[in-house]
Amino acid sequence: MLGTTITLAFRAINRHKLRSFLTTLGIIIGVASVVSMVTLGNGATAAVREQISSLGANVLQLRPGQGFGRGGGGPRPPDFKPADLTAIENQLTGVRAVAPVVQSSGTAIYEGSNWSTTVYGTTSAYSEVQQWKVADGRLFLPDEEEAGKAVCIIGNTVRTNLFQGAEPVGKRMRIKGVSCQVIGVLATRGQGGFGDQDDVVVMPIKFVQRRFTGDRDISQIMVAVDDAYDTSTVQASLEELMRERRKVKAGAEDNFNVFDTKQISDTLTGTTTILTQIVGAVAAISLLVGGIGIMNIMLVSVTERTREIGIRLAIGAVAREVLMQFLVEAIVLSCLGGLIGLALALVASVAIAPLMQVPFIFDVKVNMIAFLFSAAIGVVFGYFPARRAAALNPIDALRHE
Amino acid sequence: MADNPIISLRGVTKVYGEGATAFQALKGIDLDIQQGDFVAVMGPSGSGKSTTMNILGCLDVPSAGTFLFKGHHVETLDRDQRALLRRRYLGFVFQGFNLLSRTTALENVELPLLYRGEDKKTRYDMGMAALDKVGLKDWWDHTPAELSGGQQQRVAIARAIVTSPDVLLADEPTGNLDSERSVEIMELLTDLNRNSGITVLMVTHEGDMAAFARTIVHFKDGLVERVDQGVAA
Numbered sequence: 001m002l003g004t005t006i007t008l009a010f011r012a013i014n015r016h017k018l019r020s021f022l023t024t025l026g027i028i029i030g031v032a033s034v035v036s037m038v039t040l041g042n043g044a045t046a047a048v049r050e051q052i053s054s055l056g057a058n059v060l061q062l063r064p065g066q067g068f069g070r071g072g073g074g075p076r077p078p079d080f081k082p083a084d085l086t087a088i089e090n091q092l093t094g095v096r097a098v099a100p101v102v103q104s105s106g107t108a109i110y111e112g113s114n115w116s117t118t119v120y121g122t123t124s125a126y127s128e129v130q131q132w133k134v135a136d137g138r139l140f141l142p143d144e145e146e147a148g149k150a151v152c153i154i155g156n157t158v159r160t161n162l163f164q165g166a167e168p169v170g171k172r173m174r175i176k177g178v179s180c181q182v183i184g185v186l187a188t189r190g191q192g193g194f195g196d197q198d199d200v201v202v203m204p205i206k207f208v209q210r211r212f213t214g215d216r217d218i219s220q221i222m223v224a225v226d227d228a229y230d231t232s233t234v235q236a237s238l239e240e241l242m243r244e245r246r247k248v249k250a251g252a253e254d255n256f257n258v259f260d261t262k263q264i265s266d267t268l269t270g271t272t273t274i275l276t277q278i279v280g281a282v283a284a285i286s287l288l289v290g291g292i293g294i295m296n297i298m299l300v301s302v303t304e305r306t307r308e309i310g311i312r313l314a315i316g317a318v319a320r321e322v323l324m325q326f327l328v329e330a331i332v333l334s335c336l337g338g339l340i341g342l343a344l345a346l347v348a349s350v351a352i353a354p355l356m357q358v359p360f361i362f363d364v365k366v367n368m369i370a371f372l373f374s375a376a377i378g379v380v381f382g383y384f385p386a387r388r389a390a391a392l393n394p395i396d397a398l399r400h401e
Numbered sequence: 402m403a404d405n406p407i408i409s410l411r412g413v414t415k416v417y418g419e420g421a422t423a424f425q426a427l428k429g430i431d432l433d434i435q436q437g438d439f440v441a442v443m444g445p446s447g448s449g450k451s452t453t454m455n456i457l458g459c460l461d462v463p464s465a466g467t468f469l470f471k472g473h474h475v476e477t478l479d480r481d482q483r484a485l486l487r488r489r490y491l492g493f494v495f496q497g498f499n500l501l502s503r504t505t506a507l508e509n510v511e512l513p514l515l516y517r518g519e520d521k522k523t524r525y526d527m528g529m530a531a532l533d534k535v536g537l538k539d540w541w542d543h544t545p546a547e548l549s550g551g552q553q554q555r556v557a558i559a560r561a562i563v564t565s566p567d568v569l570l571a572d573e574p575t576g577n578l579d580s581e582r583s584v585e586i587m588e589l590l591t592d593l594n595r596n597s598g599i600t601v602l603m604v605t606h607e608g609d610m611a612a613f614a615r616t617i618v619h620f621k622d623g624l625v626e627r628v629d630q631g632v633a634a
């Protein structure tokens with residue numbers, strides 16, 4: 001009986017290829033659009049997360065002034081002194097690593113190529129704080145740091161633009177008119193939400209202070225919080241320490257700010273999650289529209305097929321058998337459409353993800369939901385109109401125009 | 402003839418529609434059909450011939466009255482039981498053929514066997530035998546669109562007789578055919594009646610066709626006007 005039904009269902013599908021194709025098409029489009037959109041949305045979220053985590057997890061950024069800008073009017077708040085750094089290193093608990101940073105922009109020159117970039121003066125601790133890795137060569141040696149030697153580690157963008165194909169490690173280049181030796185190349189970090197993170201030259205802070213900034217001031221201190229400690233507690237004690245050191249009177253506003261990178265990360269992640277949800281909602285609507293399409297075709301085809309139902313009933317089929325055939329047809333077409341839709345979504349996502357510079361992430365749940373939803377629509381709307389037709393007297397079904 | 406009719410109608414009425422638009426197509430039909438008979442049903446248009454045939458073929462239900470098939474009450478059967486009755490005992494041939502489109506002659510003929518649960522081999526053998534009987538063995542893989550009207554009607558007859566039904570009901574089987582094809586169909590029905598023992602009931606407007614029958618039932622205004630013994634009797 002089931003074998004017969006399946007035979008009949010496949011015969012009907014095979015004989016009406018266009019009708020079968022149109023029915024399937026609605027499901028294909030619905031499933032493919034919802035799955036690929038959500039997949040790419042998830043990829044975008046993951047990409048943002050990745051960029052954020054490249055900022056270094058649980059890092060507190062200490063800067064003079066309020067907020068990102070250096071405050072409104074009034075005198076410019078002072079930079080930090082080397083003693084502040086030592087104090088943080090020695091007096092603050094829950095600190096994994098502390099790195100001072102001074103920045104300066106300038107042009108790097110190597111054999112006739114030049115490239116304008118940003119110079120970071122810092123210590124080896126910076127690599128630990130920011131989780132930067134050296135892909136090629138090495139970090140600063142303690143004596144190079146201590147003496148502020150003319151050595152530098154370059155980012156990949158600088159390497160490409162300055163050295164083209166040549167091996168940079170060991171070569172001497174000029175930065176802001178000063179000669180320095182390249183000792184390493186940083187591992188690629190990519191295009192962050194914060195500009196090209198590979199367009200940098202990193203040098204010992206003492207060198208940058210001596211040759212470029214001309215004083216021993218530190219414009220920024222990065223504090224990596226130990227995973228075992230609560231970031232906000234460490235942040236509070238850092239703020240307290242700095243108020244004390246910078247002699248901020250009780251009740252007065254801080255003349256520095258501590259920024260928790262986790263906050264940015266939370267905010268950005270929140271934003272992309274909302275984005276994914278919006279994209280998901282749009283996709284869900286397209287799935288719904290696809291569903292209505294399926295519904296239409298199924299309804300039309302059943303109306304069209306009422307005479308067929310009449311013939312089957314007239315030659316002795318029981319209503320149940322006719323219905324079963326329609327149900328199997330609907331299941332086969334819906335599942336087929338669903339599978340094709342999933343495959344299409346897979347191909348599209350894999351193809352588009354690199355163009356959008358987001359990773360491809362296969363989400364089983366989304367695939368399942370889209371598939372089940374469209375399959376359910378196909379089955380429900382294939383089955384119920386057929387049920388109405390099969391409930392007719394055979395002669396009425398036959399007379400149906 | 403033995404007075405043990407295979408079909409017996411008593412006071413069968415049929416009302417189409419409801420209320421003000423209700424129309425009584427059958428006003429109380431009393432009719433006995435003997436086993437092995439070849440019956441032609443005649444009468445003016447609108448006299449209720451098709452309505453009666455549909456009721457006899459279990460494609461429709463009477464509004465009132467009794468319908469005995471082999472002595473069993475049919476009017477009390479439910480949908481599924483009527484379907485099984487059609488499957489087991491009845492073959493129906495329509496004026497408009499009613500073949501499944503895009504389906505070969507053989508597959509059309511095999512369809513009732515499929516619902517009877519016959520296996521592939523049996524279906525093929527019986528289907529081909531039925532097609533052979535109607536002279537279309539060589540056309541088994543043609544779809545209705547590739548067959549003439551007469552051939553289509555013969556496929557429809559093959560489909561109706563493939564299960565060896567007790568009764569073959571045909572509502573104007575030659576209505577869409579020219580006289581030459583019509584005679585072929587009538588000879589086929591006569592052969593099935595004589596040599597396969599199938600009771601044949603046929604609606605026709607043409608005296609030439611009715612001449613093949615043994616019994617002629619005349620309808621008028623939803624009633625049986627008279628029953629004649631035909632030329633072939």
Ligand SMILES: Nc1ncnc2c1ncn2[C@@H]1O[C@H](COP(=O)(O)OP(=O)(O)OP(=O)(O)O)[C@@H](O)[C@H]1O
Nearest residue numbers: 417418424426444445446447448449450451452453
């Ligand atoms: N489904 C229906 N709904 C309403 N009235 C119907 C329906 N079927 C038939 N009738 C009416 O019932 C009457 C009998 O119809 P029927 O088809 O039985 O006539 P008939 O004898 O077969 O006529 P014909 O020779 O033209 O085929 C007609 O007046 C017809 O209009």
Ligand SMILES: [Mg+2]
Nearest residue numbers: 450451452572
């Ligand atoms: Mg009629």
